[in-house]
Amino acid sequence: MKLPSHVKPIPGFLNWLYPKGFTPFLLNKIYLNNRILRDLETENPKPHSVSILIHEQEHLKRRGLTHSLKYALLPKHRLKEELRAYKKQFVYLKSKGEEYDIENVARKLSGPFYLFAADYKRAKKLLEDLWQQA
Ligand SMILES: [Zn+2]
Numbered sequence: 001m002k003l004p005s006h007v008k009p010i011p012g013f014l015n016w017l018y019p020k021g022f023t024p025f026l027l028n029k030i031y032l033n034n035r036i037l038r039d040l041e042t043e044n045p046k047p048h049s050v051s052i053l054i055h056e057q058e059h060l061k062r063r064g065l066t067h068s069l070k071y072a073l074l075p076k077h078r079l080k081e082e083l084r085a086y087k088k089q090f091v092y093l094k095s096k097g098e099e100y101d102i103e104n105v106a107r108k109l110s111g112p113f114y115l116f117a118a119d120y121k122r123a124k125k126l127l128e129d130l131w132q133q134a
Helices: 034-040 047-060 065-073 075-095 102-109 120-133
Strands: 007-009 030-032
Touching: 007 034, 030 034, 030 047, 034 047, 047 075, 065 075, 075 102, 075 120, 102 120
Parallel strands: 007 030
Antiparallel strands: none
């Protein structure tokens, strides 16, 4: 698929840290892991790769300094922002008949990578609800 010009590869040394991608809220850019980016550039990218782009595109809708600070400082805000993005991602994956490793995301959201946005049980329940509704 043809990718918009604001979608960039993650600079080499950060690839190991981000197996999927990230969207810095202060820039109008989406950075994707090279493996995901290469798959998206093919004619038939995997639904999981497309869903990662959808997730990051949802983050891109809300940018700016205030949002960045709230995301960094407030676990509640961080969780809300991530759930918004996962919702879009889940709707797409379900429409393609795909599965998703919810426990893995719940572990990430409740761990250091997302600065402990919620405890594991709560994150898992919220994600399961999202998947049900998707
Ligand atoms: Zn996210």
